[in-house]
Amino acid sequence: MGSALPLGDPAPADGLLPADIRIDPDVDFGVYLHVPFCRVRCGYCDFNTYTATELRGARQDAYADEVLREIALSRNVLVDRGELRPAQTVFFGGGTPTLLPPGDLARMLAGVRDAFGLADGAEVTVEANPDTMTDAVAQTLADAGVTRLSVGMQSAVPHVLAALDRTHDPANIGTAVAAARGAGLAVSLDLIYGAPGESLEDWRVSVETAIALRPDHISAYALIVEDGTKLERQIRRGEVPAPDDDLQADMYELVDRLLAVAGYGWYEVSNWSTDRAQRSRHNLSYWRSQDWWGYGPGAHSHIGGLRWWNVKHPAAYAQRMAAGHSPAAGRERPDDEARQLEAILLRSRIVDGVPVSEATVAGRKAVASLIADGLIDGASAIAGTVVLTRRGRLLADAVVRALTA
Structure with a gap:
């Protein structure tokens, strides 16, 4: 269910920004929409996500409406400051956004469009589990204005997926890519390296499988053991080995070499793309400290140097939204x-x-x-x-x- 929220100052119930916060109209504005639902909890995951048995009073079928209420609140906050900028990027992350009906994702995106507008050529990304992607889902997302699908591939090797508690069928990775391509969406594949029992040759198979699918973008992240996760407990009990730093370094060098040969250029430590236009503009906004508003439980925001974060649990989030209060739990200004x-x-x-x-x-x-x-x-x-x-x-x-x- 994710790590603890940061410490910070109390956030006001009306969500208003401090009067002395200056918003630069020339700084890009992005939107992050957190969907905290997963079918199963992966053993390595430290994100703020919840399975059906962990929701305790929160409802997936009401979630889109709750987020729409937060979007309306945020618009009022920014109107109060006389500053509305169109969204340059929108990113649906999770969790597994595609566990929601595609129509719910479309309504959330429409809410962003109605509140702020979307800039010409806006990048709109949805993260997806391979098992949840069909031609119909991909087309519905594309029709709603989604431009990019980020598929959680992680590995092409069954025993590595099992070590990560990933349940998708490796064959469905290609199916998901084909569905996205058929709907005219750009495609990114996410990989993880350094899982227990994964060899350098296993990793080569995964990278070469990803390259063969010719996505526009590939991310490759080293497995990190987060405190409080199932994986951390397994390592502590000696049930599985901890990631080997030297092996992970070899894996990084291998993926970088293979991707370079295949025509992908690195643009961030863990990210490669076929060309500049296919770089993740949303993630670049984080690395460049631009402005974004994050919606949903546990989501973080950054506007004009002020940061804040929402309450973590979907039930607490739903209660705040039902009361017409900001879901912000705390904030800080470095x-x-x-x-x-x-x-x-x-x-x-x-x-x-x-x-x-x-x-x-x-x-x-x-x-x-x-x-x-x-x-x-x-x-x-x-x-x-x-x-x-x-x-x-x-x-x-x-x-x-x-x-x-």
């Missing part, structure tokens, strides 16, 4: 120094890099040694921008520590 450090942390992960001038004095002095160690690209650094090498992407945290020392 100071300028904290925001600068975070900007370096996030922007150093993307291929556009971070200006050397934004590093600390000690960080700028460390650039030469980072080049010598093969962690950042020398030519780019000399031109004034820190861009990670493949080795640097494996050691990105060390680079950030050096730049912010």
